[in-house]
Amino acid sequence: MINKSVAFLMIFTICLSLYPNIIRANSSDDLQLISQSAILIDEKSGQVIYEKNSQEPLAPASITKIATAIYAIEKGNLNDIVTVSEEARYVDGTRVYLEPGEQVPLKKLVQGLLINSGNDAGVAIAEHLSGTLEQFVIDFNDYLKQTIGVKKTHFSNPHGLFHPEHVTTAADMAKITQYAMKNDVFREIFNTKELPWKGESWDTTIINHHLMVRDSSYEGITGGKNGFVNESGFTLVTTAEQENISLIAVVLNTMYDHQTYEDTTKLFDYGFQQFETEMIATKQFEDENNKQYTVNEDVMFTKKIGEVTNQKVLPSGKLVITGEDGRTIMTKPLTLIETEEASKKLKSEQVTAENQKETEDHLRFIVPISLVIAFLLAGVFFTQTRRL
Incomplete structure (x- = not known):
């Protein structure tokens, strides 16, 4: 009989082998994160370095705008002039104070969306791209699933205001951000600290709401987006790059704003101090x-x-x-790579397979006929035997 300790060790080893993408050995709570859900991935390889409840669907708040921004950049023409609607003007929450009928370049709306978290910019973008918010939701979610490959995300609007069916996971948000960071226009806007803004009713300088982007308090920050609604708590997505690795950190649902930054700092410290990216x-x-x-x-x-x-x-x-x-x-x-030798071998195998199939087809035809002929001959023989 197998010793219980040996059996336990075998089962434990098998379980570890089922998770090859998580390259750390530590448990999900040893960084003592406050966030309900979190993940740290390598931007270049996509490998998970650290995670805590990263597959749990939660409300994302304004980090939704990362997805809206890359969708607009890829699906729209950034030079298009967008006419602002009444619905965009009167949306709740943070705005860049667009006016009904105001005409704004699509790129400027994306800047207002990411830098100043403008919900009105999000609605204007959605209506411009799909005609209506309802159609945008359909088009948007199809893009997220088919192009980016999210698993547990469904967005009911372009800005992140609470809706019971508006959910994502830390893992999906990391995947969305990784995809978006491959786009140079997105990267530039995502890391913009401030931008002069001249509109019909607002002439100002908009300042990035993400503190680590704005004050450069952590070495190597390359972009970020924060979010908050009562139902989601505080959320944060941050990207950073140092000498040997580029990282994406996502934290969801903390009670206080400063906790998202504290958890993000812990994640980055862990990643930068212990891991590096290598290319073959x-x-x-x-x-x-x-x-x-x-x-x-x-x-x-x-x-x-x-x-x-x-x-x-x-x-x-x-x-x-x-x-x-x-x-x-x-x-x-x-x-x-099909070498000449491999190609010859493949053709030989194909010829053999074709010959075998041809033989099988002949047999399927000949065997039934042979049986019929044999049956008829047996009948003739039996008839002649009776006459004798």
């Missing part, structure tokens, strides 16, 4: 059977600082990178 320069790989593979993009992965890693190509064509302790850091599917 080669574009070609070989498995143990000498099959050649390639990849169309740089292979980025996150590891502990100074850690020696090992890479191997499986017969299935997947690149597997493991750490010093044998844990799987990442897997990536590769594309098989």
Whole structure:
């Protein structure tokens, strides 16, 4: 009989192997975060470095505007002139004080949306892109699912004001932000500290509401968006980059504003002090059977600082990178390179398969006919035998 301790160790090891994308060894509460939900990912590789309840659906408040901004940048023409509607003018919450009938370039609305958290800018963007808010919600959610690949997100508006069906997760918000940060226009606006704003009823300088962006209190901040409604508590998305790694931190639902910044600082300290991003320069790989593979993009992965890693190509064509302790850091599917020899082998296999299929087809036709002929001959033989 297997010793209970051995059995427990085996089960524990199997359970660990089911979570290869979380590269840390610590539990989800050892940073003592106050936020109900949080996640820290590597912006380049997308790997999860730290998480706490990151799959729990929660109300996001104004960090919704990150998604609205990248949607507008990709789906709209930033030079378009948008006419502001009555509905946009009278939306609740933070505004950039647009007036009905005011004509504003789409890019300026995106700036007002992200920098000053303008809900009126969000409604104007939505109506311009889809005609109505109702149609925008349909188009917006389809984009988030099909283009970005969110799993548990549904947005009922472009700005984040509370709605019972307006929810996301820390993991989905990190994925949305990672996608958005690939766009140069978004990156520029996301990290803008202040911007002169001249409108029909408001001539001012709008200032970024995210404190870490505004005051540069943490080294390497590259952007951020904060949010708050009563039902969501305080929420915060922040991006930062230092010498060896770029990070995205998302924290959801704290009671006080300062707690989101404290948790974000803890996450960044943890990530920058212990992890680094590495790139595999080669574009070609070989498995143990000498099959050649390639990849169309740089292979980025996150590891502990100074850690020696090992890479191997499986017969299935997947690149597997493991750490010093044998844990799987990442897997990536590769594309098989068809060499002349491999091509000949493939054609030979195809010919063999075709011949086999042809033989099977002949048998399907010949066997029934043979049986019928045999049956008829047996009948004739039986008839002649009776006559004798």
